[in-house]
Amino acid sequence: MADLIFADAELAALYDGMNPGRDDVDFYMPMVMAAGSVLDVGCGTGAMLHDARKAGHRGRLCGLDPAPGMLAQARRRTDIEWVLGDLSSASWTAEFDLVVMTGHAFQVFIEDEELRGALAAIRTALSEHGRFAFETRNPLVRAWETWDSEERPAADGPDGAKVRMSRQVTATFDGRVVSFTHTFRSEAWEAPRVSHSTLRFLGKAELEAALAEAGLAVEAQFGDWDRSPLADTSPEIITIARPA
Ligand SMILES: C[S@@+](CC[C@H](N)C(=O)[O-])C[C@H]1O[C@@H](n2cnc3c(N)ncnc32)[C@H](O)[C@@H]1O
Numbered sequence: 001m002a003d004l005i006f007a008d009a010e011l012a013a014l015y016d017g018m019n020p021g022r023d024d025v026d027f028y029m030p031m032v033m034a035a036g037s038v039l040d041v042g043c044g045t046g047a048m049l050h051d052a053r054k055a056g057h058r059g060r061l062c063g064l065d066p067a068p069g070m071l072a073q074a075r076r077r078t079d080i081e082w083v084l085g086d087l088s089s090a091s092w093t094a095e096f097d098l099v100v101m102t103g104h105a106f107q108v109f110i111e112d113e114e115l116r117g118a119l120a121a122i123r124t125a126l127s128e129h130g131r132f133a134f135e136t137r138n139p140l141v142r143a144w145e146t147w148d149s150e151e152r153p154a155a156d157g158p159d160g161a162k163v164r165m166s167r168q169v170t171a172t173f174d175g176r177v178v179s180f181t182h183t184f185r186s187e188a189w190e191a192p193r194v195s196h197s198t199l200r201f202l203g204k205a206e207l208e209a210a211l212a213e214a215g216l217a218v219e220a221q222f223g224d225w226d227r228s229p230l231a232d233t234s235p236e237i238i239t240i241a242r243p244a
Pocket residue numbers: 001002003004005041042043044045064065066067070085086087101102103104105108109
């Protein structure tokens with residue numbers, strides 16, 4: 001499993017400020033609002049489920065995440081179910097009309113066995129007419145090649161000083177995964193804080209094979225948040241799957 005970025009509560013409190021303007025959340029939100037019961041796997045700070053409740057969602061909203069810092073942020077709203085953990089400890093059966101993974105959380109499933117287990121648990125958690133909606137970055141466009149120079153907005157740290165985050169790739173794509181660090185810097189800190197991550201990049205064919213093995217069929221696929229069709233040059237592989 002990838003390291004738990006933002007497991008630390010102080011860093012988790014900065015996450016939403018560093019990730020403004022969420023096209024992925026805008027894309028998934030109508031599906032969330034239309035579903036009677038929603039499981040957000042790798043929910044992070046829970047911002048999407050918070051927004052759904054604020055927007056009047058009256059059904060079951062459940063967020064799952066193994067990072068205590070992230071879940072501490074999520075738990076600021078108490079009218080949503082929050083579960084600390086991952087899908088290996090989940091035992092939901094036919095309970096959710098929508099299982100969703102945002103913010104490329106799907107890419108945390110590194111090993112084949114982990115991916116297989118996660119997809120099987122998602123399939124089991126879905127109701128008969130349920131949907132699994134998620135995205136993974138298209139490996140063909142090699143997004144990691146520009147990560148080192150990417151600028152993110154600074155966020156206000158707990159001491160009032162700005163915190164900046166940068167990303168450095170430490171092991172480039174080997175046909176399966178990319179490893180990198182997030183470095184957080186603040187003038188108020190003696191030293192930067194560094195978090196190590198590895199993400200898997202599955203191509204379209206591998207992804208569809210893994211879904212099929214879990215008993216999931218692709219219902220729709222898009223290459224970007226504007227719902228453009230998936231092409232080799234698309235940044236994202238956005239998939240909506242249903243029980244086969
Ligand atoms: C990039 S964040 C995305 C968070 C949130 N979905 C969003 O869109 O803001 C990835 C999240 O996946 C969580 N995560 C890491 N390993 C996981 C696993 N095995 N199962 C579920 N979530 C995991 C992390 O703790 C983190 O909160």
